[in-house]
Amino acid sequence: xxKNKIKGLKMTPQRLAILAYLEGNIDHPSxxxxxxxxxxxxxxxxxxxxxNTLESLKNRGSVSELTIDPDKKRxxxxxxxxxxxxxxxxxxxxxxxxDYELRVPYEKKQGFEITGNHIKFYGICPKCRRGK
Amino acid sequence: xxKNKIKGLKMTPQRLAILAYLEGNIDHPSxxxxxxxxxxxxxxxxxxxxxNTLESLKNRGSVSELTIDPDKKRxxxxxxxxxxxxxxxxxxxxxxxxDYELRVPYEKKQGFEITGNHIKFYGICPKCRRGK
DNA sequence: CTGGCTGCAAATCTTTTGCATCCTG
DNA sequence: CAGGATGCAAAAGATTTGCAGCCAG
Numbered sequence: 001x002x003k004n005k006i007k008g009l010k011m012t013p014q015r016l017a018i019l020a021y022l023e024g025n026i027d028h029p030s031x032x033x034x035x036x037x038x039x040x041x042x043x044x045x046x047x048x049x050x051x052n053t054l055e056s057l058k059n060r061g062s063v064s065e066l067t068i069d070p071d072k073k074r075x076x077x078x079x080x081x082x083x084x085x086x087x088x089x090x091x092x093x094x095x096x097x098x099d100y101e102l103r104v105p106y107e108k109k110q111g112f113e114i115t116g117n118h119i120k121f122y123g124i125c126p127k128c129r130r131g132k
Numbered sequence: 133x134x135k136n137k138i139k140g141l142k143m144t145p146q147r148l149a150i151l152a153y154l155e156g157n158i159d160h161p162s163x164x165x166x167x168x169x170x171x172x173x174x175x176x177x178x179x180x181x182x183x184n185t186l187e188s189l190k191n192r193g194s195v196s197e198l199t200i201d202p203d204k205k206r207x208x209x210x211x212x213x214x215x216x217x218x219x220x221x222x223x224x225x226x227x228x229x230x231d232y233e234l235r236v237p238y239e240k241k242q243g244f245e246i247t248g249n250h251i252k253f254y255g256i257c258p259k260c261r262r263g264k
Numbered sequence: 265c266t267g268g269c270t271g272c273a274a275a276t277c278t279t280t281t282g283c284a285t286c287c288t289g
Numbered sequence: 290c291a292g293g294a295t296g297c298a299a300a301a302g303a304t305t306t307g308c309a310g311c312c313a314g
Contacts, residue, residue, distance in 0.1 A: 010288050010293060031279075046296045051279065053294090067252075070199045071304090072278060085244055094242055102232060104253065110226055111258030112217055120199075120250045121236065126243030142268060142313055163304075178271045183304065185269095203279090204303060 009056055017041055018053050022063060022077040028084075028093045030072045068093060068120060083118060087125035096121060141188050149174055150185050154195060154209040160216075160225045162204045200225060200252060215250060219257035228253060 009015065017038045027033070035050045054075060057063040066074040068084060069091065078095060085094040102117055141147065149170045159165070167182045186207060189195040198206040200216060201223065210227060217226040234249055 012288070012294060014295070032277090044296065046298095047279080048281085048297080049295055065202060067199055067202045070197060070205055073202055085242065085246070087244070088247070094244075096236070096240055096242075098236065098240055100232065100234060102251065102253075104228070104230065108228055108230055110217065110228070111261075112219070112226075112253075112255040113261060114217070114253050114255040115220070116254045118252045118254070119234065120252075121234075121244075121246050122248045122250070123244040123246040129243075129245055144269065144313070146270070164302090176271065179304080180272080180306085181270055 008060070014038070014042060014045060014049050015053050017045075018050065019057075022075070025077055026095060028066055028068070028074040028076050030069070030074050032072070034075070066093075081116075083121065085121045085123065087128055088122055089124055089128040089131075092125050092127075094125075140192070146170070146174060146177060146181050147185050149177075150182065151189075154207070157209055158227060160198055160200070160206040160208050162201070162206050164204070166207070198225075213248075215253065217253045217255065219260055220254055221256055221260040221263075224257050224259075226257075 018034060021034060021037050022029075029037070031047070031050050031054060034054075035045065035047055038050070039045045054063065054065075058065055061079065063075050063077045064079075066076050066084070068074060068086060074093070082095050082097045085096045086092070100119065104114055150166060153166060153169050154161075161169070163179070163182050163186060166186070167177065167179055170182070171177050186195065186197075190197055194211065195207050195209045196211075198208050198216070200206060200218060206225070214227050214229045217228045218224070232251065236246055
């Protein structure tokens with residue numbers, strides 16, 4: 001339920017529109033994608049508001065910022081930990097849910113305290129395989 | 133040996149300087165880092181040349197572009213496959229060499245032909261742990 | 265010689281910021 | 290009503306591009 005995602009934040013119509021767009025979205029949209037989409041319903045929407053809202057949502061853990069696309073940040077509204085599958089041709093990004101046990105032996109930690117990990121699988125998506 | 137890394141490309145002094153800087157570098161420098169470093173020996177060096185050279189080296193597989201830093205591209209001259217350890221505080225990036233067998237069951241592949249993977253481990257580096 | 269490379273500047277793209285105004289709680 | 294949020298425009302970074310002149314092969 002959307003309300004829970006922004007509990008503690010002011011519920012402005014703009015934020016609700018952004019959340020509605022993100023709800024269930026599996027396209028890992030960029031800030032620009034979000035802006036363009038929400039702009040249709042909110043002709044006055046500004047980038048500042050999009051970035052602003054994403055920042056707040058990130059801090060609350062409601063969305064995460066993906067460092068997967070070399071050209072821009074993308075956002076993922078799926079809160080449970082998961083990894084990604086990336087097409088080398090069209091850059092499409094899919095979620096992939098598999099649990100791996102990635103143990104790091106002490107001598108490889110180089111003094112780090114490790115708190116998490118993220119796996120990117122690279123490949124060619126079905127559409128691009130056929131297109132070839 | 134540096135020459136092998138650019139076989140087939142013109143060996144200009146600028147390129148040699150960039151390669152010399154990258155040789156053995158484990159800092160995962162950004163284009164700007166490389167530019168600044170090489171500028172000291174080459175006061176006329178331009179960004180275009182840095183990006184240009186990196187593009188050529190990428191195509192030859194001599195360096196790889198890392199999508200690890202949300203703010204800019206970083207480059208890794210280490211050609212053998214490896215993963216990375218990232219400090220959440222200071223953004224320092226270290227190489228980590230561990231082989232994991234990441235099998236992806238057919239039903240999770242979603243039609244992709246998987247060609248590779250990259251693991252990012254997140255944590256806090258020794259310096260930042262102490263600083264706290 | 266000649267095509268690839270360099271250097272410079274301008275352009276593009278993404279993201280951030282300042283600030284006056286607005287409106288949720 | 291106050292403080293957080295919005296909208297606009299300008300600024301800041303990173304990266305790309307156009308193009309004239311240069312030089313490695």
